[in-house]
Amino acid sequence: MSLKHFSILILLASLFGASFLFMKIASPSLGPLFLIESRVFIAAISLIIFARLLKQKIEIKHKWKELIVLGTINAAIPFVLIAYAELNLSASLAAIINSTTPLFSVIISILWLKEGKNMRSLFGIIIGCVGVGILVGWSPIHLNVKAILSIGAIFLAALFYGIGGIYSKIAFQNMKSFDLAIGQQLGASIVLLPFAIIDIPNQLPSITVTVSVLGLAIFSTSVAYLLYFYLIKNIGSTKTVSVTLLVPIFGIIWGVLFLHEQTTLSTYIGLGVILMSIFLVSNTKQKTSDASQQVAK
Template identity: 85%
Template sequence: MSFKQFSILLLLASLFGASFLFIKIASPSLGPLFLIESRVGIAAISLIIFARLLKQKIEIKHKWKELMILGAINAAIPFVLIAYAELNLSASLAAIINSTTPLFSVIISILWLKEGKNMRTFLGIIMGCIGVGILVGWSPIQLNVKVMLSIGAISLAALFYGIGGVYSKRSFQDMKSFDLAIGQQLGASIVLLPFALLDMPNKLPSIGVTISVLGLAILSTSVAYLLYFYLIKNIGPTKTVSVTLLVPIFGIIWGVLFLDERTTLSTYIGLFVVLMSILLVSNTKQKVSDVPKQVVK
């Protein structure tokens, strides 16, 4: 992984980390289904407008079936699962559980793409999971049915992210990152629309909720998925989804900056461990067959 690619990975982590805060603010007011429909719908529109301003041709019709599938498994389903879970869990805990995505990605890559993984990759991922555990300390969580179901929902979302990362690499080698980002959000919007119409809020959102929805849609979705698909095509799905190990770190950073949250020694120890795990995973050598045939510019 080059310095440029690692910098993009950090930026992507910061945007994805902010998404958990935006969802935590907006989900109780709008409801999970309507919130996520707003997220992917606004994201798709903003990406299309951006593409027109740049005079880029959008080519997604020939892959519309695959994009519908991608929109469902890599956006609609995991987004909704996380939004439901955050009705009962904190944003930071949701981000931490979501960091299990690389584990699923490795397993799916081995089973689906027949990729060989060395001990360095597995050690890096295990170290990352230990790091995010350190980040939250050992504060007890009051377990009940709602909390257990919410933890299960985010774990299931992580599984879908792992599947989506591998599926996008396998099915969209010939598509530009821009087209993939637009196609995924449009696909997710179409899938969710009938369900969102049945779950519309009864009152107009507050200014804070509105800002959160726009931040979630434009920053944490439109911009983030352009970066995400760029990395998928250039460094592979396993290394890309390792971004979820960094997401809790940025959740803490945003909490300190905007919510005056306190940090402890475990915060900084966890930060160091997670960064070391990312270096282990990102320095794993790729096989020639894993290198994308076409590099997105």
């Protein structure tokens, strides 16, 4: 990997990691549903503008049903679940738990695609479970009902990301990546719109919240996906998916720098164990890696 591509990979990880910061800031003010509707709608418009500037033809009408399904399971549901979870959890903890997405991708690949399992992938899954246990069990947060539900919501989001990655692989084999990104955000926006209308905030957001929403939609979604697909085209999917290992690191960095979140030794031990498991799982098979490409967030 060249220095240029490595630098883009780091930038991509920082943008994906920043999404947890932006959601942590904006979710309490706007609510999960309205926040995520704003995210996917602005992201879709931004991507369409990018496509026009690059003079790329957008072809999504023939797959509109599938794109609504993809937008639902790979954006609308997991985005809302994470935004809800961050009402009670720190951005750094949410980013770390969400990094278990590749583990769910492997499990779903085995169950859905009937892919052959091997000892390396199974060992990676077991290590990942141990890492999560260390992270949550030794976390300084008070494990009340809200905290437990929030942790479960992020795991559920990771499960949906795993399903969405495999579904996109099956349903959109011949679709351009740019069209897929636009269609996914539009599909999610359509699904969330009626719920967001019901949940409109009672007051205008502050400047900080507004900037967070724009940062989430434009930088952590639109720009991030453009960089993501650029890397897939130029260095391949296997190397690009290594961004999964870097996202929680930036999630911690942004949370500590801007939200003054506290981390403990157990945070870094749990993170290290989870990253080790992801490394084992993500390098097991090319097919599994491809299914794990939809990272988040």
